[in-house]
Amino acid sequence: MSKQDSSAKNTLSRRDFLKLLGGAGTALAFTPFVPWGNFMPNPDTTSLSKAKVILPDGTQANVNTFPVNHSEVITYPKTGDRVLDEEAFRKWQFIRLPPELGGEPKDVSAFRVYSMVCLHLWCLWKYWPQEGRKRGECPCHGSMYNVLIGKAFVGPASLQAPPSNVLATLYLEADNDGFLFIKPAKWDVNENGIVGYGRFLKT
Ligand code: FES
Incomplete structure (x- = not known):
């Protein structure tokens, strides 16, 4: 040749x-119906259970002490393996809403938890509590998320068709002393959503 x-x-x-x-x-x-959970790096669905909301300082979040209009990064589900627990797909923004959006009551209604994986190209977004912001912002291409419902309202993620314009979420409960727990999640677009893919808003 x-x-x-x-x-x-x-x-x-x-x-x-x-x-x-x-x-x-x-x-x-x-x-449309790819079994995402089989090959995407979503946390294993088999061992999900109720879990304490553990803050970065190692304490359990409590409705009586967590500041209003504030967020921290939490990990769910935790495996105990430090490398696995650092995966972006296990990172969530744990947010106490600002007062004007309902962040003052000392119950779970004042809180939101959303996957930090941006629905556009999987950069990590975070909550910005400053006046005039009070929203999630992704540093990569400018998508912004409404913290009340986790829906993108600006940027490329907002242009994606449902369910890929609404972040996966976790639901909470509090015990009698105000300590917060994550209810067992179901990685389904009609339940908690699928990390990195999205969630249908309940009507
Ligand atoms: S990855 Fe977030 S806007 Fe592109």
Whole structure:
């Protein structure tokens, strides 16, 4: 085979490879019922149980002490393995709403928990409590999330079709002393949602 033939062949295979990649991407984008949980890095669904809301300082969050209009990063579900527990797909923004959005009552209604994985391209967003912001903001391409419902309202994530415009969430309960717990999650678009993919808002 001449040098020219062989380089033409290489070019062709590179092109074919790129086409294949493009095809796979398109197939994923248009497959509505992909069993995401089977291959996406969502936390294992088999061992989910009620868990304490543990703050970065190691204490359990309490409705009587957690500041209004404030957020911390929490991990769920925890495995006890430090490397696994650092996965972005286990990181959540635990938010106490600002007063004007209902953050003052000393009960679970004052709190929200959303997956930190942005629904656009999986950067990590966070809550900004400053006056004029009070919303989730993703540093990568500017998507912004409404903290009351977890829905993107600005940026590329807001242009995605449901359920990929609403963040996965966790639901809470409090004991008689105000200590907060995460209720066992179901990674389903009609329940807690799927981290990195989204959630249908309940009507
Ligand atoms: S990854 Fe968040 S806006 Fe693109």
